Amino acid sequence: MEKAIKLCVNASMCRGCGSCQLACSFAKAKVFNPYKSAIRLDYDPESGHTAPAILPLSCNLCGGFPTCVNICPYDALSTEEKPGLNYKILVAV
Ligand code: SF4
Numbered sequence: 001m002e003k004a005i006k007l008c009v010n011a012s013m014c015r016g017c018g019s020c021q022l023a024c025s026f027a028k029a030k031v032f033n034p035y036k037s038a039i040r041l042d043y044d045p046e047s048g049h050t051a052p053a054i055l056p057l058s059c060n061l062c063g064g065f066p067t068c069v070n071i072c073p074y075d076a077l078s079t080e081e082k083p084g085l086n087y088k089i090l091v092a093v
């Protein structure tokens with residue numbers, strides 16, 4: 001049975017370092033190239049921070065073990081898991 005994983009973004013914690021973009025591109029394409037990543041970084045006027053936006057059609061959730069969550073040094077990315085559902089993505093900024 002697949003796990004349901006929600007990928008959560010806390011914009012107020014993000015410092016715009018770009019580590020998640022590079023880690024994602026390496027996980028997906030074995031290159032360090034932000035344009036090969038499923039993450040775009042944009043300024044979020046509500047929080048006043050740069051915030052990652054996950055591109056749902058490009059993100060495969062790293063097979064259930066999100067690289068971006070593990071690499072973020074500021075804990076701006078996290079997951080929630082629920083059993084019994086298909087993979088899902090939640091982007092909350
Ligand atoms: S989410 Fe984390 S790794 Fe990505 S840019 Fe923000 S602080 Fe850096």
Ligand code: SF4
Nearest residue numbers: 024059061062066068
């Ligand atoms: S979970 Fe998605 S956004 Fe995060 S590194 Fe994997 S493919 Fe990229």
